[in-house]
Amino acid sequence: MTPSQPRTKRRSLTQWARDFDSRSPLKWDIALPAALLLVAVLSYVFGQWGHWHEDFGPTFALPLAMWLLHVIPLIWRRRYPVAVLAAQAVPVTLAVITGQAISAELAVVIALFNVALRSPIKALLSFGVLIAANIFLTVGPWPEPHANTLIENMVMPWLFVLLFGWLIRSRRAYQLAQRETAADQAVAAERSRIAQEMHDIIGHNLAVITALADGGAYAARSSPERTEEAMHAIGSASREALSELRRVLYVLQDDKEPAELSPQPGLPDVESLVERVRATGLAVGLRYEGELPQMSPGMGLVVYRVVQESLTNVLRHGSPARSAEVTISANAERLAVTITNTGPVPADSSARQQPSVSLSKENESGQGIFGMRRRAEAYGGTLEAGPKATGGWHVTLTLPT
Incomplete structure (x- = not known):
């Protein structure tokens, strides 16, 4: 396998994911929470494999409810990222009250990432302030080893996720600006080309018509039989100018009815x-x-x-x-x-x-x-x-x- 083959495969998988996301956004929004819930349930079941007892069902009901409270709001993570992140506080509070610990950090991370990716900068700053307040209020009364553990395992990953989401958001904004700039440049180039064509067509034919009209006025006095010839020449130049102008302006038409087109003039012409x-x-x-x-x-x-x-x-x-x-x-x-x-x-x-x-x-x-x-x-x-x-x-x- 050549070195380029893995990269090609990764690009194709990324493109497939983007295409799937653009074609079926709702399916993707549901698939991710469902996958998280499945992984959480399987992890819990296999973790309790050697400890089965009669009241496993009632005991399992509480963590299942907490997992559902974590993952179901993620369905709306793209439309309401701030509300989804706020909803993560409900199962976290429930876990503190009941003493039932579950592994749902990934759901919180996904919610944080979407806030950084899709919310206004003010929302990011607000969450930064909340995290700082959380550090001060939660870590302050704790002994140093526990405080360091909390910072390393929770607060620092949260800040990293916010920063990562903001960087991706900035990159997308930059790429969008580049595409818009390229589109503007293409429009400007096409406008310049059309202006050049119109200048050449109208300028030349008007100069010809003006010269013919001046000649016709002179011929009307000195050689009346040439007046008709000059008028025919003016009509021919006018019709040609209109035909070429229609061809150039056809690119600006929005209707679907094709215009009568003629080949571009060239060396034989x-x-x-x-x-x-x-x-x-x-x-x-x-x-x-x-x-x-x-x-x-x-x-x-x-x-x-x-x-x-x-x-x-x-x-x-x-x-x-x-x-x-x-x-x-x-x-x-x-x-x-x-x-x-x-x-x-x-x-x-x-x-x-x-x-x-x-x-x-x-x-x-x-x-x-x-x-x-x-x-x-x-x-x-x-x-x-x-x-x-x-x-x-x-x-x-x-x-x-």
């Missing part, structure tokens, strides 16, 4: 994206270099979103005589996507030498260039963005293949 941007009047070139690799849907989405965000920024911030170029190159080790656009030469010479940009207020919220960079890093890639020395802007995405 870059060409249709470029065509849609060209319809706004922006001159966009698209060039492929090398054989494009097979990519996972997630990595293909990164390429699509980076190209989409870059062209959206050109539509938002570019000059009227602007143009853009998208180059996708691949080899055996990496895929590189470069998006450039024309523009004025930076007046500040330091801007020509700075390949990356500082995060703006928008970027700090997880959008824009920072959002693109985060997408790339999630797949082991890099993203650089900044002004070109010859004028304009460049974005370069590199992903491993």
Whole structure:
């Protein structure tokens, strides 16, 4: 047997006990007191085995009643731990009055443990004070040997049980806090992902619609026959935006009726994206270099979103005589996507030498260039963005293949 086998067995037994407890808590609540009662009765019977006499029945009735008073309240130990512990005083008092000693310390220990595990801190402090008072009132008048025996056999174990229960309770609270923190982080990450998707979808399509509307207004004066073409393009961009938005928001729906879903856009969809941007009047070139690799849907989405965000920024911030170029190159080790656009030469010479940009207020919220960079890093890639020395802007995405 390997060293790991006993640990695996212990873990499985622990898991079985937890599963049984969660599925049938009432059965477990009853099973433990019943087991304690059975052990106590058998111990008493076997202890009296050589001393049978005619009045054994009446003599046995008193300890049996005291055991029942000890174990029956344990059925409610989880719901009313303080009351169950207080109920243990009844058979203890009865034992002192009658002089009938029974072995029921385990029932008291279980009641103490549940108080430490489930009761408020104030209850724990109260029982600590009661135990201290018990030490002072009970041990004080006794001779030293008897006092030491009482402390060692009763008081110290009680304090240890209270401490042990409190430690387990603290550990459970810590684990619960960890799970809640992990859940909050997962929710925040999903919220950030949805916000990024909505930013990419809405931002791009609104930029396209705005450019088409401006072009349509100009065409209405100079070339009326192109107005209808611009309106159709606006309608197409709007419908696509709504379709993608429904797909993203589907994860937030609580109803069971499935929404009409479409596949996530990827590398093959870059060409249709470029065509849609060209319809706004922006001159966009698209060039492929090398054989494009097979990519996972997630990595293909990164390429699509980076190209989409870059062209959206050109539509938002570019000059009227602007143009853009998208180059996708691949080899055996990496895929590189470069998006450039024309523009004025930076007046500040330091801007020509700075390949990356500082995060703006928008970027700090997880959008824009920072959002693109985060997408790339999630797949082991890099993203650089900044002004070109010859004028304009460049974005370069590199992903491993």
